[in-house]
Amino acid sequence: MQSKMKESDPILEVHNLFASTDNLPILKGVSINVYPGEIHAIMGRNGCGKSTLSKIIAGHPSYNITNGEIKFSGEKISSLEPEERAQAGIFLGFQYPIEIPGVSNLEFLRVSTNARRKFLNKEELDTFDFEELVKEKLELVKMDQAFLTRSVNQGFSGGEKKRNEILQMALLEPKIAILDETDSGLDIDALRIVASGIKKISNAQTGIILITHYQRLLDEIKPNYVHVMADGQIIKTGGSDLALELEKKGYEWTDNFVKET
């Protein structure tokens, strides 16, 4: 699938992945490799399996892998708990970030940041040091400090929730970030803030998978590869121009690919 020669090893390898929930097959043979520095976009209609793929990589307990495998930094991860994957550097940006009443956002961010730091053999941060770090990262997503004292995502607007996701990504410094429809529900200004945040966090060592319906996020963050998913499979892969073509012709255009294959 990868056309050019790669100098380093892939961060993430998804190989012929089949998965189901409640005995209902959802993924039917998905393969994708992400190398350092790459940005991949996965597009497709609702229900095509995009979100499921992201949840399975993050280790959601409701899904069963029935065939195929996922490797992260060369190691199989299917037996790892969600938190072990996160600590190792897999980040999932949720399409619908979960509200957790009563749990303070600041405490949540600190505990998770320290879990990741522990894995990286970095010193864990106390409250004061952590607040310093958070303030710095808040700048990236132009969030107000007041967010920190509220409960996790509770009462946040759609845009605030998404910015909170990017803030978490900035704090956790993942090796691979899978961002599930991070652009949905954002107005144009918020979209720019989120996109610039993502760009600042990513670098030549990190990989990014953007799951989206629309071109507009890809205008801000140009992907190296665009994959089109339908019915649990990747039916076409191309460069960033594939997204433009898709935008122009709509998903009906891709229906033909399914028939062809």
Add this chain to the structure above:
Amino acid sequence: MEIIEKITTNKLVENQTEIQKICLHKLQSSPLPNPKSELWRLSNKSKFSNLLDYSINEKDLKLDTPYPKNSQSTIRLIIGENYQIKLIEENYSIQQLSEDELDKFMKEQISFFDQNENWSDLLNLSISCKKNILGLKINGSKIPPIEIFSHSSTNSFNAKTLVIFLEKNCNIELLQVNLGKENSSLSQSTFFFLEENSSLKHGVVSYGESGSNLLNSLNIIQQKNSEYKLGSLHFKFNYARFEINIKQSEGSAKTKIKGMQITKKDEQIATYTKIDFNGPNGFLDQINKSLADDKSHAIFEGSIIVPKIAQKTDASQLSRNLLLSSLAQIDTKPQLEIIADDVKCKHGATISQLNEEELFYMRTRGITLAEASKLQLSSYFQEIISFIPVSKDRWDLLDKLLNEN
């Protein structure tokens, strides 16, 4: 059941006071509550008989209060330690009720008692001797917070009674702590009378040791424009019943209750509440949380009674329950009985586990399952604990709850 035997043979206590005689008489006709009544149906029989199997002990051991006194400004009382209370300050006074006052009030209360509904109180008042009844009348303002301790002694049955009159316009914070010692039973009955415009922020924290049993009953009468807030927490009892009986005698009063019970191992803790609106414009906001783990059993039954006279009542009751183990059980029954038409009443009940999506979300941020559960539980507890007055900052209840196993 040693105690029941003694009731029937009238050998329960010596030198009976008049109140003891009246209550004993009521019990003698049918010494046990009807096991078929809704209030007793779910009671574990062997645990209940264990509760009644200790000898009555009037002279219990001196209590080593487990927590240092917070500051000079807190008034600490221990039921059963004989002292004359007479605190008369510039803004307030706290005095012992005279025997006549106490007698008159208690007799009136007893006249309304129902054998099933008030069985715990009848038993308490049959046993509770003069020195274990603390009766106070309080008036004034800027009253320092009050802590009142009750405790049982190992291998005995102790009964303690607390009666408090809050006079007009009086405003206090009061924390009641019930400590169950290893292998013992504590019967604590409490009676509060809130006069017009008075306000009570009440906390009840009951915790036991292994093999402790508790019968904790709380009877509140609220006059017009009074405000009663209760934050309660019960945990670590082999068997515990918490019975709350609140009557807004003329309506137009406010009641807020946030209660919680935690059961582990094979413990059984039950909370029964009855809120009676006896006049218009009453207000109730109640939430009861249970958490049942291991092989334990948590029970909540709440009834709200809104007769025709109680127009414009606004009452809400919520029962939220966490069932953490496949061997544990939860029973909950929130009930509404309404005759008035111009009322706003609602209730709700949920039984569930910890929220899986929330847990997953935290885990994808590297937080371990155990830690994520703890965070979720602490937020679950926090709402209740922050409502318990007086000592919340010092007791570190939350940590105690989360870390003690």
Add this chain to the structure above:
Amino acid sequence: MANENLVKDVVREKEPYKYGFVTDIETEKIAKGLNEDIVKLISKKKGEPNFLLNFRLKAFKKWQKMKEPNWAEIGYQKIDYQDIIYYSAPKQKEKLSSLDEVDPKLLETFDKLGIPLTEQKKLTNVAVDAVFDSVSIATTFREELAEHGVIFCSISEAVKNHPDLIEKYLGTVVPASDNYFAALNSAVFSDGSFVYIPKGVTCPMDLSSYFRINSGDSGQFERTLIIAEESSSVSYLEGCTAPMFDTNTLHAAVVELIALDDASIKYSTVQNWYAGNEKGVGGIFNFVTKRGKCLGKRSKISWSQVETGSAITWKYPSCLLLGEESVGEFYSVALTNNLQQADTGTKMIHIGPKTKSTIVSKGISAGNSINSYRGLVKMGTKAAGSRNYSQCDSMLIGDQASANTFPYIKSQQPNSEIEHEASTCRISEDQLFYLQSRGIEFEEAISMMVSGFCRDVFNQLPMEFAAEADKLLSLKLEGSVG
């Protein structure tokens, strides 16, 4: 305030019960009273096989040892079980080969009730089994249904023609010893409907039973049994009326439903028995045991009921969810007025894994009536992944009516969820004013709001029934509110 008084005024008014007429027809009645001989006599009159006679006699023995329950929020004069006639049937020829042989008076009765039975006039898309006092007098569309293998007949006929099915299933959902009234019914049931839907068949039309009590001194004890085999489905409707008598008539029915793998049964009731007059004199005592067993995987039983009649209603259509992923539903509207008393609700017993249940109950109490919801939701130890959602709303009209909610929730399975919500409200004056300010009559406005309040339940009823129920409710409220 003016509105409030008006509400009270109209509540006091009363619309005559339009089904209150008596059909003058010669009937065959047995003597009043109940003993073993009476039970034997009923069985003999119906020419029943031995197993059924034994079933009845066992039930009678149990009933004699049982006590009438008193836990419901209802109060009534003690029923004298020896002052009731347990068998009453209109006199007609032994065997009817066609509808033409049915006494025209009976046909006329059902015509008047809006249930025409004759070939020319019969409802086009519903098959009807008409039960008059103790016996079923006619069942329409039998041949058409038989083509699909569907059996729809009176239970007496089923006993004769399909004794194996009766013996296999009767009393398996509601055992004779289940409760006082179920035991009584098991001993003396006279007739009722039987439905059998074979494997893989979707019943081509709605099936309906119409129960009519005509005589004043006989009780009605019908028995309904519906069996849906694998992958079959059926929608069944039940309607009830009775004449106005100033004595109370006892109605103690038992309904048993059985759904096998992937089968679905929808059971809808519109109950409009005579409710007694505004002083509480007369009316039907309606003590009914209805229960469905979701035996098969992914089976579904859905109860919907509109309860507007009877002096006393005591009824808890329930579901035993045994099969994995089986589904139970209960949708109810109960309207009480004057001195009516209704104690109704449901039991959802989750036994199998991944079972789901939904309860939506709407109670409307007007006049001096008492309307109670009583429910039980239980998650057994094996019900992993099961869910329940309940919603119980009450509406009070006038300050003499009472509404009670007694939900009982029990869980022994941590991996399950139960959610119960209940609220009580009145018709808000703001809403009334808003509607009135748009030119809507006061009475119309109330009836609009009541029907809006019940919308969630009406949506569950088969279409003709929904319209009927809506009309019935506004009629009841027209007599009572507008």
